[in-house]
Amino acid sequence: MDKILRINMGAEGGPKATEEPLRDYSGLGGRALTSAVISKEVDPLCHPLGENNKLVIAPGLLSGTTGAMSGRISVGCKSPLTGTIKEANAGGQASQVLARLGYAAIVLEGKPKDDTLYKVFINKDGVKITPDNGLKMLGNYDLVDKIKGEYGDKIACICIGPAGEMKMSAASVACTDMELRPTRHAGRGGVGAVMGAKGVKVIVLDDTGMKMRSPKDPEKFKEANKAWVEGLKKHPVSGEGLPAYGTNVLTNVINEAGGYPTKNFKLGRFDTCQKISGETQAETETARGGSATHGCHRGCVIKCSGIYVDKDGNYLTKQPEYETVWAHGGNCGIDDLDSIAMLDRLDDDYGLDTIEMGATIGVAMEAGLAKFGDAEAAINLVKEVGKGTPLGRILGNGAAVTGKVFGVERVPVVKGQALPAYDPRAIHGIGVTYATSTMGADHTAGYAVATNVLNVGGSVDPLKPEGQVELSRNLQIATAAVDATGMCLFVAFPVLDQPDTFQALIDMINAFYGLNLNADDVTELGKSILKNERDFNTRAGFTAQHDRLPEFFKKESLPPHNLTFQVKDEDLDTFFNW
Amino acid sequence: MVKAEVGSTIESLLCQQLGLSPEYVENRIQTIFLDGKPVDNVDSATVKEGSTLALSAALPGLAGATLRRGGYYAPMRSQISHREEAAPEPHHEGMIFLKLFNLLLKELGPSFLKRGIWVKGKDLSDLFKRQPDDFWAGCKGVKLDGEKIDLKRLKEINWADRNVFLQVKPH
Numbered sequence: 236m237d238k239i240l241r242i243n244m245g246a247e248g249g250p251k252a253t254e255e256p257l258r259d260y261s262g263l264g265g266r267a268l269t270s271a272v273i274s275k276e277v278d279p280l281c282h283p284l285g286e287n288n289k290l291v292i293a294p295g296l297l298s299g300t301t302g303a304m305s306g307r308i309s310v311g312c313k314s315p316l317t318g319t320i321k322e323a324n325a326g327g328q329a330s331q332v333l334a335r336l337g338y339a340a341i342v343l344e345g346k347p348k349d350d351t352l353y354k355v356f357i358n359k360d361g362v363k364i365t366p367d368n369g370l371k372m373l374g375n376y377d378l379v380d381k382i383k384g385e386y387g388d389k390i391a392c393i394c395i396g397p398a399g400e401m402k403m404s405a406a407s408v409a410c411t412d413m414e415l416r417p418t419r420h421a422g423r424g425g426v427g428a429v430m431g432a433k434g435v436k437v438i439v440l441d442d443t444g445m446k447m448r449s450p451k452d453p454e455k456f457k458e459a460n461k462a463w464v465e466g467l468k469k470h471p472v473s474g475e476g477l478p479a480y481g482t483n484v485l486t487n488v489i490n491e492a493g494g495y496p497t498k499n500f501k502l503g504r505f506d507t508c509q510k511i512s513g514e515t516q517a518e519t520e521t522a523r524g525g526s527a528t529h530g531c532h533r534g535c536v537i538k539c540s541g542i543y544v545d546k547d548g549n550y551l552t553k554q555p556e557y558e559t560v561w562a563h564g565g566n567c568g569i570d571d572l573d574s575i576a577m578l579d580r581l582d583d584d585y586g587l588d589t590i591e592m593g594a595t596i597g598v599a600m601e602a603g604l605a606k607f608g609d610a611e612a613a614i615n616l617v618k619e620v621g622k623g624t625p626l627g628r629i630l631g632n633g634a635a636v637t638g639k640v641f642g643v644e645r646v647p648v649v650k651g652q653a654l655p656a657y658d659p660r661a662i663h664g665i666g667v668t669y670a671t672s673t674m675g676a677d678h679t680a681g682y683a684v685a686t687n688v689l690n691v692g693g694s695v696d697p698l699k700p701e702g703q704v705e706l707s708r709n710l711q712i713a714t715a716a717v718d719a720t721g722m723c724l725f726v727a728f729p730v731l732d733q734p735d736t737f738q739a740l741i742d743m744i745n746a747f748y749g750l751n752l753n754a755d756d757v758t759e760l761g762k763s764i765l766k767n768e769r770d771f772n773t774r775a776g777f778t779a780q781h782d783r784l785p786e787f788f789k790k791e792s793l794p795p796h797n798l799t800f801q802v803k804d805e806d807l808d809t810f811f812n813w
Numbered sequence: 814m815v816k817a818e819v820g821s822t823i824e825s826l827l828c829q830q831l832g833l834s835p836e837y838v839e840n841r842i843q844t845i846f847l848d849g850k851p852v853d854n855v856d857s858a859t860v861k862e863g864s865t866l867a868l869s870a871a872l873p874g875l876a877g878a879t880l881r882r883g884g885y886y887a888p889m890r891s892q893i894s895h896r897e898e899a900a901p902e903p904h905h906e907g908m909i910f911l912k913l914f915n916l917l918l919k920e921l922g923p924s925f926l927k928r929g930i931w932v933k934g935k936d937l938s939d940l941f942k943r944q945p946d947d948f949w950a951g952c953k954g955v956k957l958d959g960e961k962i963d964l965k966r967l968k969e970i971n972w973a974d975r976n977v978f979l980q981v982k983p984h
Contacts, residue, residue: 471870479916485877489880493849493893494890663889664879710875727874
C-alpha cells in the first residue's frame with residue numbers, strides 16, 4: 236500500500252491512469268488520507284459535480300492484513316449534499332482487496348468530455364479503463380451480476396446505481412460483500428453523485444496472485460491480533476449483542492429512552508416499535524431460513540449483519556441496520572419489517588443513502604405526499620427516485636431539497652444532511668455532534684466511545700455547560716483516528732472497557748508499521764484530521780453559524796420528556812477551541 | 814407485569830425479590846430505565862406502584878454508551894436521567910411493568926414465565942393469535958384456573974380487559 240492511483244477522467248484522448256508514490260501522504264490511511272487529499276488538492280469553492288472536485292477512495296491503515304475488523308474503506312470528496320468536505324465509509328470486501336493490490340488510494344479526477352460511462356478494472360497487472368455504455372442505468376444488483384459474468388466471482392466491486400449516474404445528492408457508493416452482493420454503502424453526503432460525475436460506473440478489483448500485506452514484525456502482529464480477537468469476542472457488545480441482534484438491538488432501547496425520532500421527529504416514541512426491533516428482526520430472519528449473524532467482510536469477528544429473506548425464504552436484502560430500520564420505519568410511522576427490508580433493497584439497488592432517503596420520505600409525508608405509516612406509498616416514492624421522474628429527482632436530492640420544494644418547516648438536517656436515529660432533544664450530547672461535525676449531521680462522527688482510554692482532551696466536568704461540548708469534541712477526535720485505521724467502529728466498546736484490547740489495537744499498528752505510537756499519537760492523528768476538514772470547510776465559506784441544529788429543535792418540545800435542545804450557541808462555538 | 818413490593822430500590826427488587834444475583838445485576842444489566850428515564854444508581858432509584866422498569870444488556874455505539882448506567886458518557890443525556898425526587902413511597906405489594914430487552918429477554922424470560930407474570934387480556938389474545946403452528950405444537954397442556962382445557966380454546970377466549978396471570982412451565 237505504497238502508491239496512489241490517479242485516474243484523470245478528463246484527459247486528452249480519454250481517461251488516463253497514473254501511479255505515484257505517497258510522498259506527503261505517507262503514513263495516512265482511510266479518512267486521514269481522503270481528507271488530506273481533498274483539503275490539499277481540491278478548491279473548496281469548486282462545484283462538487285465539476286472537474287475540480289476529486290473522489291478519493293482509501294482503505295484503512297490495517298486493511299489487507301490478517302488483522303480482524305480492518306475492512307472499512309473511506310470515500311472522500313467535496314459533498315454535493317452539504318458543500319463541506321465529506322468522508323463516508325463502508326464495509327465489504329473492497330478495502331481488503333484494494334489494499335492487497337498495493338494502493339493506498341484511488342483518486343478520480345477531472346471530468347469526461349461527454350456522457351460515456353466507464354468501468355475500471357484493476358488487478359496485479361495494472362489498470363484498464365473501458366467505456367461501457369451497456370451499464371447505463373443498471374441497478375447495483377444487475378450491474379454486479381453482469382460484471383461477474385465478465386470477470387468471474389473472485390472480485391470486489393465499488394460501484395454506483397442509477398442515483399449516482401443521475402448525480403443525486405443522496406447517492407451512495409456501493410461495495411460488494413463476501414457474497415458479491417452490493418450491500419455495503421459509503422452512504423452519506425452524495426459521494427455516489429461525485430463518482431457519477433466522473434463517469435465511472437464501477438471499479439472492479441481482482442487481487443488474484445496478490446498476498447496478504449506483511450507486517451514489519453509478523454510475530455508481534457500475530458500476537459497482538461490474537462489478543463485483539465479475544466478481546467472482541469469476550470465483550471458482551473461485540474461478542475454477544477451485536478452478533479445476536481445486529482445494530483437494530485437499539486430500537487427498543489432508544490424508544491424506551493424517548494429519543495426515537497418518530498414521524499419526522501414529531502414524537503420520541505413509536506408505539507409499535509417492537510414489531511421492527513432487532514429482537515423481532517432476528518427471530519424473523521431465523522424462522523424463515525435467513526441468518527441473524529453474518530459478517531460483511533472476511534476477517535470480521537463481530538458479525539453484526541445478517542441475511543433477510545422474504546416469506547418464501549428467498550434472499551431480499553442484507554439485514555437492515557438500526558439506522559435504516561429507523562429511517563424507513565419509525566421515522567415514517569411504518570412498522571412492517573418486510574416493507575422496510577424492501578426499501579433497504581431498493582436503496583441498495585438504486586445506490587442511495589438509507590438515512591437520507593428515510594428522512595426524505597418522512598419530510599415528504601409531512602408535506603402530504605403520503606400518509607405516515609403507508610408503506611406501499613413509501614416504496615412507490617423510492618421507486619420514483621430510481622426511475623428519475625421529476626418527483627424522484629427532488630426526493631433523490633435529500634431531505635433539505637424536498638423540504639424546500641414542498642414548503643416543510645420541520646426538516647431534520649444540519650448543513651443539508653439528514654439527522655440519524657437519535658433525537659438530540661433527548662440526548663443533548665449527540666445533538667452537539669450533529670451540529671458541529673465537519674460532515675453535517677452524522678452520528679458516526681462521534682462514535683468512538685474510548686476517549687477516556689485515549690485520555691483525549693483530559694478530564695471533563697460534565698456538570699458544566701461546556702461539558703457536553705467537551706465530550707462531543709473528544710469523541711469526534713477519537714473517531715477520526717479510528718476512521719484512519721480501517722477498523723469498524725463497533726470495536727469501540729471493547730476498547731473502552733478492556734484496556735488490554737485497546738493496547739492490542741495499538742500493538743497491531745506498531746507491529747505492522749514498525750512504529751512506537753502511543754495513545755497521545757493517536758489523539759494527535761484525530762486532531763489533525765479534524766483540523767484539515769475544518770480548514771477546508773472554512774475556506775468553502777462555512778462558519779460557526781452553520782454549526783447549528785434546525786430551529787424546530789429549540790422551539791418544539793419532544794414527548795415523552797417534553798424537552799427542547801438546550802445547548803447554547805455560544806457553547807457550540809467553543810467546539811473547535813483546542 | 815409482575816407483583817412486587819413497591820417502594821423498594823431497583824437493587825432490592827431485582828436481587829431480593831426477583832432472585833437475581835448481585836453480580837448479574839452489576840455486570841449484565843448495563844442499561845436500566847425507570848419510567849423511561851435512564852437510571853445510574855440502582856441503590857437509590859425506587860420502584861413505585863405502576864412503574865415501568867426496563868432492563869437491557871450493554872448496547873453498541875455512542876447511544877449505547879450514553880444510556881449505560883453510571884457510564885462515562887452518561888452526562889450526554891443528563892436532561893432525561895432518572896432523579897429520585899419524590900418522597901419515598903411506603904413499602905407495599907403492588908404491580909409494576911417489567912420489560913426485558915435483547916440478551917436479557919433470553920436469559921431472564923424463561924424464569925419469569927415459570928414464576929408467572931400478569932398480562933393484559935388483549936395483549937394475551939394478540940399473542941396467541943399471532944403464534945405459528947410450531948408454537949402450538951410445543952404446548953403440551955393448558956390449565957385455566959386449575960382446570961385442564963383444550964389447547965384450541967386459548968385462541969378463542971375473550972380475555973377482554975382482565976389482567977391474566979400467566980405461568981409457563983417446561984415439560
